[in-house]
Amino acid sequence: MDKSFEQKLNGILDASQIFCKEELSKHTTFRIGGPADYFIEPQIQQVKDVVSLCKEAGIPFYVMGNGSNILAGDNGFRGVIIHIGKQLEKMECKEQSEGCLVTVEAGILLSKFSKTVAEKGLCGMEFAAGIPGTLGGAVAMNAGAYGGEIKDHIVSATVLMPDGEIKELSKEELQLGYRTSIIQKEAYIVLKADFELSYGNKEEINAMMADFQFRRKDKQPLEYPSAGSTFKRPEGYFAGKLIEDSGLKGYRVGDMMVSEKHCGFVVNVGKGTAKDAHQLMEDVERIVYEKFQVKLEPEVRFLGE
Numbered sequence: 001m002d003k004s005f006e007q008k009l010n011g012i013l014d015a016s017q018i019f020c021k022e023e024l025s026k027h028t029t030f031r032i033g034g035p036a037d038y039f040i041e042p043q044i045q046q047v048k049d050v051v052s053l054c055k056e057a058g059i060p061f062y063v064m065g066n067g068s069n070i071l072a073g074d075n076g077f078r079g080v081i082i083h084i085g086k087q088l089e090k091m092e093c094k095e096q097s098e099g100c101l102v103t104v105e106a107g108i109l110l111s112k113f114s115k116t117v118a119e120k121g122l123c124g125m126e127f128a129a130g131i132p133g134t135l136g137g138a139v140a141m142n143a144g145a146y147g148g149e150i151k152d153h154i155v156s157a158t159v160l161m162p163d164g165e166i167k168e169l170s171k172e173e174l175q176l177g178y179r180t181s182i183i184q185k186e187a188y189i190v191l192k193a194d195f196e197l198s199y200g201n202k203e204e205i206n207a208m209m210a211d212f213q214f215r216r217k218d219k220q221p222l223e224y225p226s227a228g229s230t231f232k233r234p235e236g237y238f239a240g241k242l243i244e245d246s247g248l249k250g251y252r253v254g255d256m257m258v259s260e261k262h263c264g265f266v267v268n269v270g271k272g273t274a275k276d277a278h279q280l281m282e283d284v285e286r287i288v289y290e291k292f293q294v295k296l297e298p299e300v301r302f303l304g305e
């Protein structure tokens with residue numbers, strides 16, 4: 001890669017924030033993925049400069065959180081992975097009449113965010129206790145579980161737009177729907193978000209979170225690396241049931257397998273590869289369509305080569 005680009009990158013970030021030829025398998029919950037040319041961990045004020053630099057230099061870049069819904073290619077990524085993670089975890093609460101306005105940066109794990117607000121006696125984020133992604137990714141896809149969604153309590157999100165403008169978008173402007181938002185459609189980057197949360201009974205909040213986590217552990221194959229629900233829920237159906245009713249429980253390609261515990265999950269039972277995962281997902285889509293004339297769409301995002 002261009003040495004002048006590397007020098008400019010070093011002018012924005014400290015050496016401790018830049019990793020070369022970093023294996024993406026270390027940063028995805030599938031535990032799959034080859035090396036990225038650059039893997040960087042910017043602070044909130046550095047994101048805009050890094051994105052501008054990549055665009056000026058014509059270097060591909062991809063913004064990544066916890067890697068919990070990504071299938072990274074076996075040959076990695078030629079360009080810059082901008083990791084919105086541990087450098088963007090700040091959170092502050094402003095007391096209101098019946099609760100708090102919580103401002104939180106995009107890199108915090110959703111599970112950590114829900115646990116932290118629960119410790120303060122704030123309710124509304126219990127559903128997120130076991131969701132493995134970061135807050136930024138959760139806002140972008142309006143993450144949800146057990147009847148709760150991000151859109152239930154979010155007030156606004158501050159985003160970096162493709163033209164380099166940093167803008168605060170209201171809840172309405174975010175256009176939050178089922179696993180979608182304007183952020184996904186327009187390739188915005190979430191920097192932070194505001195939530196209005198009310199005070200509740202701390203024991204009840206903790207009990208609800210414990211129940212959700214038990215149910216998740218009981219029903220989902222958390223013992224294996226996966227990217228969560230592999231396919232979106234088709235209208236009027238459940239992806240996992242369609243896959244199971246197609247006789248695909250335990251179906252394998254190499255070390256990638258349709259979970260025997262929950263057929264909505266594809267799991268890595270050994271040294272699975274992106275190539276095997278792609279093939280398995282294509283097989284599942286084809287067989288389900290042949291049997292039920294229902295087209296499954298991946299919820300997992302594909303990255304790299």
